[in-house]
Amino acid sequence: MIKVRDLSKNYGDVEAVKSINFEIQDGEIVGFLGENGAGKTTALKMITGYLSPTSGMVEVNNLNISDHALEIQTQIGYLPELNPLYPEMTVYEYLEFIAKIRKITGKQFRNALSRVVDKCGLQGVVHKHISSCSKGYKQRIGLAGSMIHDPKILILDEPVTGLDPNQIVEIRELIKSLGREKLVLMSSHILQEIQATVDRIMIIHQGEIVANGTNEELMSNFRGNTLLNLDVKNANENSLKDLSVAIPNLNIVNVEEKLDRHILQMEYAQDVDPREDLFNYAVSSGWVILKMTPTTTDLEDIFRKLTTEGQANA
Amino acid sequence: MHNTRAVFLREIRSFFNSPMAYIFLVIFAIFNGYFFTSTFFLYNQSDLRSLFSVVPMVYLIFVPAISMGLIARERNIGTMETIATLPLKTYEFVFGKYLAVVSLILLGLLATIIHLFTLAKFGSKIDYGALLTGYIGLALVGSMYAAIGTFASSITDNQVVAFIIGVFIVLIFFLMGFFLPLVPTSLAGIIQYLSVDYHYSNISRGVIDSRNLVYFLSVIGFFLVLTVQSLEVRKWQ
Numbered sequence: 001m002i003k004v005r006d007l008s009k010n011y012g013d014v015e016a017v018k019s020i021n022f023e024i025q026d027g028e029i030v031g032f033l034g035e036n037g038a039g040k041t042t043a044l045k046m047i048t049g050y051l052s053p054t055s056g057m058v059e060v061n062n063l064n065i066s067d068h069a070l071e072i073q074t075q076i077g078y079l080p081e082l083n084p085l086y087p088e089m090t091v092y093e094y095l096e097f098i099a100k101i102r103k104i105t106g107k108q109f110r111n112a113l114s115r116v117v118d119k120c121g122l123q124g125v126v127h128k129h130i131s132s133c134s135k136g137y138k139q140r141i142g143l144a145g146s147m148i149h150d151p152k153i154l155i156l157d158e159p160v161t162g163l164d165p166n167q168i169v170e171i172r173e174l175i176k177s178l179g180r181e182k183l184v185l186m187s188s189h190i191l192q193e194i195q196a197t198v199d200r201i202m203i204i205h206q207g208e209i210v211a212n213g214t215n216e217e218l219m220s221n222f223r224g225n226t227l228l229n230l231d232v233k234n235a236n237e238n239s240l241k242d243l244s245v246a247i248p249n250l251n252i253v254n255v256e257e258k259l260d261r262h263i264l265q266m267e268y269a270q271d272v273d274p275r276e277d278l279f280n281y282a283v284s285s286g287w288v289i290l291k292m293t294p295t296t297t298d299l300e301d302i303f304r305k306l307t308t309e310g311q312a313n314a
Numbered sequence: 315m316h317n318t319r320a321v322f323l324r325e326i327r328s329f330f331n332s333p334m335a336y337i338f339l340v341i342f343a344i345f346n347g348y349f350f351t352s353t354f355f356l357y358n359q360s361d362l363r364s365l366f367s368v369v370p371m372v373y374l375i376f377v378p379a380i381s382m383g384l385i386a387r388e389r390n391i392g393t394m395e396t397i398a399t400l401p402l403k404t405y406e407f408v409f410g411k412y413l414a415v416v417s418l419i420l421l422g423l424l425a426t427i428i429h430l431f432t433l434a435k436f437g438s439k440i441d442y443g444a445l446l447t448g449y450i451g452l453a454l455v456g457s458m459y460a461a462i463g464t465f466a467s468s469i470t471d472n473q474v475v476a477f478i479i480g481v482f483i484v485l486i487f488f489l490m491g492f493f494l495p496l497v498p499t500s501l502a503g504i505i506q507y508l509s510v511d512y513h514y515s516n517i518s519r520g521v522i523d524s525r526n527l528v529y530f531l532s533v534i535g536f537f538l539v540l541t542v543q544s545l546e547v548r549k550w551q
Contacts, residue, residue: 011551045395048399049398049399050395050398050399050549051549051551052549052550070401070403071401073399073400073401074401076399078396078399080392080395080396080399082392084391084392084393084394084395084396085391085393086324086328086391086393087391088328088331088332089324089327089328089331093324093327097320097324098396098400100316100317100320101317101320101321101400101401101402102400102401103316145396
């Protein structure tokens with residue numbers, strides 16, 4: 001379990017993280033979503049003990065990081081941003097080194113090695129130099145290093161950056177499979193990535209958490225009006241004018257005339273659905289509906305809204 | 315101890331996985347060999363004095379050069395973050411790194427033993443005791459410069475900057491003795507005590523005094539503690 005209370009970090013005059021609060025339970029996969037420079041990495045660095053907070057506290061499995069950094073670090077697996085590795089070492093040497101510091105040697109190491117090689121798909125590169133591995137393999141080597149000790153908590157900073165779509169899917173599946181038994185906290189600035197991988201999303205903007213919830217929770221909390229596009233034939237001026245009287249909770253945004261067709265843009269609040277009324281009205285007015293497409297706001301809109309306007313709370 | 319060993323072995327492995335260690339050992343041997351043999355037969359004396367006076371000068375460039383990457387490189391390629399988030403104490407990390415550089419220097423010194431064979435072949439009435447203390451002196455000076463180099467490497471992520479800072483600090487200690495005539499007499503004692511040459515020449519003359527040992531050990535300790543501190547401070551940046 002990770003518990004973060006009023007955590008802040010200043011770099012000189014710059015407030016990178018401003019008094020954030022959250023809790024993550026075991027077995028959850030949680031994603032930090034934010035633009036570059038939003039404070040994701042800084043927050044992760046404080047949780048892993050790489051940076052000391054300016055104020056506030058981090059508790060991992062009920063241990064405070066400022067007093068028990070070493071103990072916490074034995075329980076965490078961390079993949080730093082940009083996945084730093086020693087290019088001159090072989091994959092085996094690198095994993096052996098990490099394992100040694102984590103007190104995993106001999107038979108234990110051989111078991112751990114075969115487990116991570118298997119999980120991260122490193123067969124065939126174990127004795128290669130890291131410098132000669134592809135970007136995708138390097139990412140997996142980094143991941144393997146972060147989970148060689150089978151940690152209960154995995155913290156992954158931008159784990160899929162720079163990978164091709166196939167590799168992204170592989171890493172995503174891997175993270176999901178890990179999430180069944182572990183707590184995974186990952187960060188990304190790519191919304192689709194977060195959405196596809198995690199159970200819960202925390203949106204961080206200018207050092208503050210502006211939203212925290214599951215995909216569905218965020219959608220229902222932040223969804224604005226539903227947009228409806230209607231493409232009709234045989235609509236006359238009068239029946240168009242009367243539409244807003246007949247169906248009051250439908251707001252006409254724009255009407256475009258195209259030969260004998262009208263393309264109407266309308267919106268309605270999320271808790272009403274006037275489509276049936278609209279259909280009946282069209283029938284009674286002799287319209288022919290060619291197309292009716294509602295578009296709900298998706299997470300991307302919410303993200304854009306939150307990170308351009310800021311301030312809102314879920 | 316376990317962790318220090320792991321860091322030490324990784325570093326040694328990295329030295330020998332890259333051309334670094336070989337280049338150092340070969341050029342170190344060539345330099346010392348050239349300066350030693352070019353005067354050895356002229357002096358016509360049965361000692362390694364010329365070697366013992368040239369190695370400390372060769373150190374001035376070589377030791378900062380082999381230690382510049384120790385920590386600066388880890389910071390540069392980002393592995394410092396991996397290291398700092400492993401259950402590894404900062405001093406274990408620093409000490410492992412330091413021992414790796416010292417080992418490489420000792421290995422370089424070992425190669426100069428070949429000159430001892432030259433001496434044994436051509437010389438007579440060789441004072442082996444003085445040779446032994448001479449080598450102890452060289453090892454101590456090398457270890458001291460290595461501590462300085464380790465510190466220089468910890469305060470920047472740029473290896474060239476680390477090298478320049480390393481050479482600068484090492485030069486201060488090396489040249490201090492030469493400034494002796496220029497300083498007021500009240501300070502002369504301190505300056506002399508800080509000068510590496512003063513302690514080294516005592517030891518290489520065959521006198522191993524605890525004063526000299528304390529000097530080397532305390533300078534080494536001072537710079538290693540400083541290194542640990544400079545790495546700890548980074549957390550609070």
